[in-house]
Amino acid sequence: MSSENAAGAARSAGRRITEQLTGEALRATTGRDWDEWFALLDGWGATGRTHAEIARHLVEVHQVPGWHAxxxxxxxxxxxGMRQVGQSSSGDWQASVSKMVNASAAAVIDAFADDSIRRRWLPESGFRIRTQRPAKSLTADWDGGASRISVYLTIxxxxxxxxxLGHTHLPDAEAxxxxxxxxxxxxAALKRLLETP
Structure with missing residues (x-):
């Protein structure tokens, strides 16, 4: 998962990251709260910079660790107003969710990769595997290639x-x-399937 998607993991349905991460928590890890960072970035002219330039500036000049940057x-x-919730810096719309399961990494990836297992918890929707790393990750086309999913496991x-799970190439915020x-x-259905003896 890219570092930008790591920040995306902090987001939840329709809420800005500033609503998820308090100014106090941000100050504890970076030395500044949201208002202070926004003022500093405004003074640097960040609204005229790319996502990569802003993040690199925070890391290189202000020594902000990568995830926090x-x-x-x-x-x-x-x-x-440079992007909306659920929108990447490239303008692509994407969603991310996660779930804890009590199962082996191999069993989780198999539940995505094996057609007979997958049909037990996931309705077929033009699912076609692109890449697979056993017990680690998987990417697949969704809706006949209109969008894509990426699955990453953390033990x-x-x-x-x-x-x-990240779902990219979505058409808009509603999607x-x-x-x-x-x-x-x-x-949740996958969790039930994998945890049922």
Whole structure:
């Protein structure tokens, strides 16, 4: 998952990252709250810069760690109208969801990759695997290639796996909201399937 998608993971249905990450929490990790970062970036002329330029400036000049630099950059872009919630810096619309499951990483990836298992929890919708790394990740076309999903696994210990799913190339904000709701429901179904003896 890209570092920009890491910032996307902090977002939830329709809420700006500034609503997810408090100014106090941001100050504790970066030394400044949202208003201070926004004033500093405004003074630097960030509204005329690209996402990559802003994030690089935060890392190189202000020593902000990568994930937090992405969060500050996305928060700034949302607050200054440079992007909407669910929209990437390239203008692509994307949704991301995650779910903790008690299963092996191999079983999770198999549940996506194996047609017979997948049909038990995910309605067929033009699903076609593009890449697969056993027990690690998978990418697939969705809706006959109109959009794409990426699945990434993080092992949390004690038999728990965090399943992160990104759905990209969505047409608009409404599709982002619908995708989030759909994948939350489907990942809950996956969890039930994998955790039922």
């Amino acid at each position: 992405q969060s500050v950059t996305v928060g700034y872009e949302q607050e200054r 949390k210990g004690d038999g728990r796996i965090q399943v992160g 982002v909201a619908a995708s989030k709701a759909f994948w939350k429901e489907r990942l």
